[in-house]
Amino acid sequence: MSRVTLPGMSENVGGATTGAQESDLPSGGRRRLRRTHDWAQSRAKAVGAIASVARWIGTLIALVLTVHVVLTVGGANPDNGITRFVADWSQPLALGFADLFTPEDPQLAVLVNFGIAAIFWLVLTSIVVRIIRAFG
Template sequence: MVAVTRSNVVGVLAGVVRWVGLIFAVVLVVHVLLTVGNANPANGITKFFSAAADPLALAFKDLFTPDNAGLRVLVNYGLAALFWLIVSSVLSRLVRRLA
């Protein structure tokens, strides 16, 4: 009984870790799409995703500095999205193995 409950809790925790990483990546990708697509920067949706993506980009925000702003966002925030997908996948597997 305890093993089944522990297994369920570990499964849920690993799933939450994966979902959080996926949500972070989606926010970053939407920000990239809005920026590259020249969305209106005064629009509420664009402002929301820009504000949400900035802290999620971590040190990737200014890793590469090409002159083209769209390319800069695509590369830096795209790398940050990839980072969150990889980290959440690794952490999810680690949670499953440690438990």
Template sequence: MRRADLRRGWGRFVDVLIRLVRWAGLVCAALLAIHVILTIGSANPDNGITRFVSAAADPLALGFQDLFTPADPQLAVLLNYGIAALFWLVITSMATKILAALR
């Protein structure tokens, strides 16, 4: 009976971990997408919200910031930060599948 309790506890732990990983990836992708929207929409760069989102998006881009360097800076943000957002969604999906296999 003790072994069944441990197995059930492990399953609950992994379920919580999966939810945390999924939410973290979603938040990262959402911040990157919001940064793209604010940039393409020409949001005021001196606004506090715009500065916060920009400051949060830069480290989340994980080196994708300058992957493409088109002449149009808005297109560069769309491509680079958009790819970074997709990267977060793909990595999160893979991580949750790996964690689910550990259940």
């Protein structure tokens, strides 16, 4: 006796049913398969996305601070729009580091203070991303 196996369905092997049998199918000849949602996979994707956003934000802040250092040490025109824009954004992002050290040379002060602020943001971002992934 030959048994017909429908595409995508398993056949009865060794007495154990591993899929739908012909007699189990509705009258239309096809069985509707229910898909289950993998919540763990969705949570992992969401946590990964949140961690990526946190990493990008921290990196962007460190980049703004670094660009400010490069423009200042490189002697960029302080009246230029780009230089003013970067300087205006870097002041609040430097938190309390903007005037941490007060050497005689103003370029050295920017290099040290804003450089430390950039490193701080990179380290903080790394810690935050690890915490996010640990809870995810």
